[in-house]
Amino acid sequence: MPFALLASCLGLVLFIAWATGGLREAEQVVARNYADSLKALDEVRTAASDLSHLQIDHLRARIATNPDERAQIASGIAARHRTLTANLGVIAARTRAVRVSQAAVSAQDAVNIWHDAIWVASGEQDRTAERERLADGAHAQIAQLAGATEKQGLLSRKTAEGAVAARIRMIAAVVAAAAVWIALLAWLVAFRVGRAPVAIPQRKNAEAAAKATHPIAAENRLKDVLDIARDGIVVLGRDHRVVYANPSAAALIGIPADALRPGEPAESALSFVPHGDLQAGEADIGLAGGRWLRVSRSPMPDGGALIVFGDVSDRKHRDAGAEAIADSLRTALDSMSQGLCLYDAAHRLVVANRRYEEIYNHEPGSLQAGTTATEILERSMAAGNHPGSTLSELLDEAGRVLATSDTGDNFQELAGGRIVQINVGETAEGGFVATYDDVTERWHAESRIAYMARHDGLTDLPNRVLLAERIEGAITQASREAGFGVHCLDLDNFKQINDTLGHAVGDELLRAVAHRLTACLREVDTVARLGGDEFAIVQAGVETAEDAAVLAQRIIEVVSAPYELAEHSVTIGVSIGIALAPTDGMAPDSLLKNADVALYKSKGDGRGVFRFFEAEMDDRLQARRLLEIDLRAAVAAQAFELHYQPIYDLSRDRISGFEALLRWTHPTRGPVSPVEFVPLAEEIGLIVPLGEWVLRQACAEASRWPGNLKIAVNVSPAQFRSAQLISTVREALAETGLAAQRLELEITETVLLANRGATVAILHALRAMGTRIAMDDFGTGYSSLSYLRSFPFDKMKIDQSFIRDLTVENGSGFIVQAVISLGTNLGMTMTAEGVETEDQLARLRAEGCDEAQGYLFSRPVPVSQIAGLLEKWNGAGDVAQAA
DSSP, rough: HHHHHHHHHHHHHHHHHHHHHHHHHHHHHHHHHHEEEEEEEHHHHHHHHHHHHHHHHHHHHHHHOOHHHHHHHHHHHEEEEEEEHHHHHHHHHHHOOOHHHHHHHHHHHHHHHHHHHHHTTTTTSHHHHHHHHHHHHHHHHHHHHHHHHHHHHHHHHHHHHHHHHHOOOOHHHHHHHHHHHHHHHHHHHHHHHHOOOOOOSSSSGGGGHHHSSHHHHHHHHHHHHHHHHHSSEEOOOSSSSSEEEOHHHHHHTTSSSGGGGGGGGGHHHHTTTTTTOOOOOOEEEEEGGGGGGEEEEEEESSOOEEEEEEEEEEHHHHHHHHHHHHHHHOOOOHOOSSEEEEOOSSSSSEEOHHHHHHHEEEEEEOOOTTTTHHHHHHHHHHHHHHHHHHHHHHHHHHHHHHTTTTTEEEEEEEEGOOOOEEEEEEESOOOOEEEEEEEEEHHHHHHHHHHHHBTTTTTTTTTTTHHHHHHHHHHHHHOSSSSHHHHHHHEEEEHHHHHOOHHHHHHHHHHHHHHHHHSSSSSTTTTEEEEEEEEEEEEEOOOOOOHHHHHHHHHHHHHHHHOOOOOOOEEOOOEEEEEEEEOOOOSSHHHHHHHHHHHHHHHHTTSEEEEEEHHHHHHHHHHHHHHHHHHHHHHTOOOOOOEEEEEETTTTTEEEEEEEEEEETTTTTTOOHHHHHHHHHHHHOOOOHHHHHHHHHHHHHHHHSOOOOEEEOOOHHHHTTTTTTHHHHHHHHHHHOOOOGGGEEEEEEGGGSSSHHHHHHHHHHHHHHHHHHEEETTTTOOOOHHHHHHHSSEEEEEEEHHHHTSSTTTSSHHHHHHHHHHHHHTTTTTEEEESSSSSHHHHHHHHHEEEEEEETOOOOOEGGHHHHHHHHHTOHHHHHHHO
């Protein structure tokens, strides 16, 4: 039996040594997993930071104007991009988790796609929206990588903690069983020592053998074994006094060995051990200096007790380290921007972080491990997160989320309009981990962006994109019995209101028009703003053309009614073109094009009317577009020439100058009337370069005429808006050497309508050069005496419409007389246009007109015929000078 006790003690010692090594290995596993998790999270955060810096660098590169600075930024972008993609590649290659590796590869691909798109778009038109979308995608992929990494760290921690807990439970069970076994053996030994008879040997030679088998000898051997044991062993009697204590006991407690001599009371020496009735038990006791003892207490049959204790300070410190790691992981979980729940294979909660409790309005720490998923849903309902939903509906929704865990596109709407994105992943143990991201702000922002992409920012009406979708829907629903109509609308005279009253008033007017148009329609119809003052309507359920005509007429009446704006009262009109489906097409583009062709026809017919599309309209429009193409080519090639019409001085009876008039001879069509191509040039924005060419050409040719002859050049309103007119006039005079006093610039009254203050300033600057300023076509358009007061014109030209009826009874004679009298009193030279008869000329002389111009003197002629006109009207002297 002593040998059994010895073997048991030795076995316990060896087991404790093996267990200590196992715990140390488990500690290393936990520490390594934690370090790997933190390192991976740091690398993911670094990648997110590098991506943000890349966005900033690209923006700096776009706005940089210095080539050296831009090259330096580009070099930094390339280096940072290589570092970012390399780091993501390292994460993908190093991790043992397939989900983390796939997330890292996806993030790397998203970064490369965004980066490549940035470089491709750098030299093209602005593609900010696409770049922002790709950047958001890259950030989202990195965020998913962070979530996958955090999940993997959590799973690794739980696996390591499970292994440590299992090892501790096994060690505790084995140590407890061994302690009971050793205590039993010790009691049996003590019992036999107290009761066994002592045999007296008869022979000396038998003494040694008797000693070898005597119980006292066995007790000594057992005592020797207990004395060398590393654990402290103390046997107490029923009177709580020490019966036996090995040397390790006093050393472990840190007291003198005499304090545990047999017979000493145990209360003082073993004060840290709770005695009571000395029932069996085990506890870890902390001593001074940070030392820990594990104390096992076993009652003896005689009422005493066996107390065994060992130093577990190292294990306690390792446990504290493991707990610190666990606390760090819990801190990391609670620091996540996403909510997280981990469930075991039985769908019972293992852990839930703080963010999950915040999202679902749970009390902090109220979700305990072991709670079932169904109970958590019930608590969420009790928190008011799912108004109107039943538990069965929520369970069905949860089942769908689990079934679609790979898509990552599960969204849940909570009370108050909150939106939560849910991602679910399975664990190796058969459970699952779910993350919850409150994407309410992003959801609403994306919804707003999607809305703005399909609606006009000024009027909140649908824009071209949504209009095309509505037409597509109307095409799908159209039938042979009932089609639909597309109306294109353009406001009449809106540009004049915008120019004279300002853009703020124009915007207010557009909103008012949008409101009236909406009021004219049914819910099944759609009105959209195409841009500027252009609108379009999709009218559903059109059975006959009369249905569309009724709506168009109602719109004209409603829109044309006066508007009382905040500070102005205005009136505008509207022109409408209508295309009917399926007759005029069954595609959005063709229907809009045909309605626009009909609109062009309605504007040409006097505005304020509606017209249906006809095939002939498109033919005329195509001819106009061909003319536009030819006109652009002619401007580029300067394929024009100037003709000149003489201006006759009535007081001296001679030609005093010429007006330059633009002419265009088409290669195949022949001469094209200025009435046809000049308005087209103004409409398509070619009048400014064309006007500059006229000015330079007229000055160049006039510089070769006699010094007393003037040259008059018409200036369009568009040239005044270009802000280059002053420099153009100055350069033309400098290049040709023409005296500024010989140049007359003719403007119409419409020039003063747009930005009147700036126009008057330009006119004063031109006058300061020495040029003369004439008001052309006075008496038509928007004639106002305030124009004559705002700027002192040098000349006023009376429109030919008044001269034509000058000699007719009850004609325009009194108007001409009044205008001449007004101009003369203001110190202006008065010129009459369109003089064709001697009677008209005589009447003008009688009224005191200064100059005349018209077919009576000559039609406009090329520069080569000027010498002949001078010879006819001025005599040979001027001819010689002109030659």
